Amino acid sequence: MARTRMDWTGDVAAGNWLRQRIDGDGPTWGASMHAWVPRGFEAYARIFHPADRDRPVGRPWPPLPYAHHQREWAAFQSAAPQIDIERVSWAAAADAFGTTMHPQAQWHAVVGPREIEGEDGPRDAAGWRYSDPPAGELASDLVAAVTQTLLAHTTTPADGFVALWEGWGGLVGGLGFGPSRVLLAAAGDAGDPSADRHANFLATSVRDRFNDVFRKPTWQRGILDDEVSRGPRLRLPHRDHVLFRGDLAELADPEWPWQVPWRDAALVARGGAASALDPNAVSPSLVWPADHAWVMATDVDADSTVIAGSSAAVRAVCADPRLEAVRIDEGTDLSWGADEVNA
Structure with missing residues (x-):
C-alpha cells in the first residue's frame, strides 16, 4: 500500500510485533538496548548524537x-x-x-x-x-541522512510507521489545571538567561494544592488535535507512543520538520520561542517500514540512536560520513555504567 503523506493512525496493532521483540517490564528492564530496540535482526548500529x-x-x-x-x-x-x-x-x-x-x-x-x-x-x-549530546533526539539533518540510507534497504519505502513518545511537552492534550503548552514570547536572543530562567520556571512549576483545592481540571489542547490526543497509543514497556503512517520519504527530506503533522504550527505563528527557522518538531522515537526490514530507535533517555536491520543496511549506515556510527552486537548494554573502558 503506497502512502503519499504522513498521517496519524489509530491502528496501533501495527506495532505489536515490536512488543514481542523488546524486553518486557521487570527487574532486568533497561539492562540492554533491547528495552527499546527489537531483538532478532541480523545487525545493529549505534549512531552517536553529536x-x-x-x-x-x-x-x-x-x-x-x-x-x-x-x-x-x-x-x-x-x-x-x-x-x-x-x-x-x-x-x-x-x-x-x-x-x-x-x-x-x-x-x-x-x-x-x-x-x-x-x-x-x-x-x-x-x-x-x-554541552551534553541531546537525549531522546537525533538532529533533524541526521534523521534525514539515516532515512535516505535506509530507504534503499526496504521493499516498502512509501509505506512505513513513525512513533512519537507521548511525553514530549505539549505534544498531546489532556486534563490539567493550566495550558498544556506555553506560547512564550522570547525575552531575547537564544540563550538569553532571563528567557532560560523563565522557561525553566514554567517547566518546573506545579499547581497550588492549597488555593486550587476545589478547582476542577479542564481539557488542555496539545500540538496534535483532540482526536489524536484522545486516541489509542502504541504501548511499550514504560513508553507510550502516538503512531503515524505514511511515506517515509518525508523523513528523508531535510525539510521534514516543516512538513510533519506534529510540527507546532501555533508556536511558530506566535513568533515566540520558535520562528520560521525553528519548526519545533521533535525527532521520531521509532521508525520502521511496513515490511519490518529495519528499525530506527531513539529512546527518550538515550543520547544515541540504534539501527536494527540487515548487515547491508547497517554497513551502509556505518559508512555514511555524515554520521558517527559503529556496529554493535545484539544485547549490547548502553546504560550509564556500560563504559568500562573509560571508567
Whole structure:
C-alpha cells in the first residue's frame, strides 16, 4: 500500500510485533538496548548524537566557580565577546580529553566530570566548553541522512510507521489545571538567561494544592488535535507512543520538520520561542517500514540512536560520513555504567 503523506493512525496493532521483540517490564528492564530496540535482526548500529562546543574568540573563559568570580563574569558579559560554536563528534571529544572512543562509550565517561556540576560543561585544554549530546533526539539533518540510507534497504519505502513518545511537552492534550503548552514570547536572543530562567520556571512549576483545592481540571489542547490526543497509543514497556503512517520519504527530506503533522504550527505563528527557522518538531522515537526490514530507535533517555536491520543496511549506515556510527552486537548494554573502558 503506497502512502503519499504522513498521517496519524489509530491502528496501533501495527506495532505489536515490536512488543514481542523488546524486553518486557521487570527487574532486568533497561539492562540492554533491547528495552527499546527489537531483538532478532541480523545487525545493529549505534549512531552517536553529536554534541556542541563553544569558546570565546581571542580570550579565555572567566574562571569558575561563578560565585567566586562574579566580577570577572560580569566584565566578560559586558564585553560581549564573539563566541565560536560548532558541532562536535564523540571521537573528537575523546581526543580532546584523552579518553578512548569505543562502541559502548558513555558521554560522561568520555569527557570526565564537570568542573562545577550544574553550572558549566567540561572544558578541554584548548578552551572549548562542551554541552551534553541531546537525549531522546537525533538532529533533524541526521534523521534525514539515516532515512535516505535506509530507504534503499526496504521493499516498502512509501509505506512505513513513525512513533512519537507521548511525553514530549505539549505534544498531546489532556486534563490539567493550566495550558498544556506555553506560547512564550522570547525575552531575547537564544540563550538569553532571563528567557532560560523563565522557561525553566514554567517547566518546573506545579499547581497550588492549597488555593486550587476545589478547582476542577479542564481539557488542555496539545500540538496534535483532540482526536489524536484522545486516541489509542502504541504501548511499550514504560513508553507510550502516538503512531503515524505514511511515506517515509518525508523523513528523508531535510525539510521534514516543516512538513510533519506534529510540527507546532501555533508556536511558530506566535513568533515566540520558535520562528520560521525553528519548526519545533521533535525527532521520531521509532521508525520502521511496513515490511519490518529495519528499525530506527531513539529512546527518550538515550543520547544515541540504534539501527536494527540487515548487515547491508547497517554497513551502509556505518559508512555514511555524515554520521558517527559503529556496529554493535545484539544485547549490547548502553546504560550509564556500560563504559568500562573509560571508567
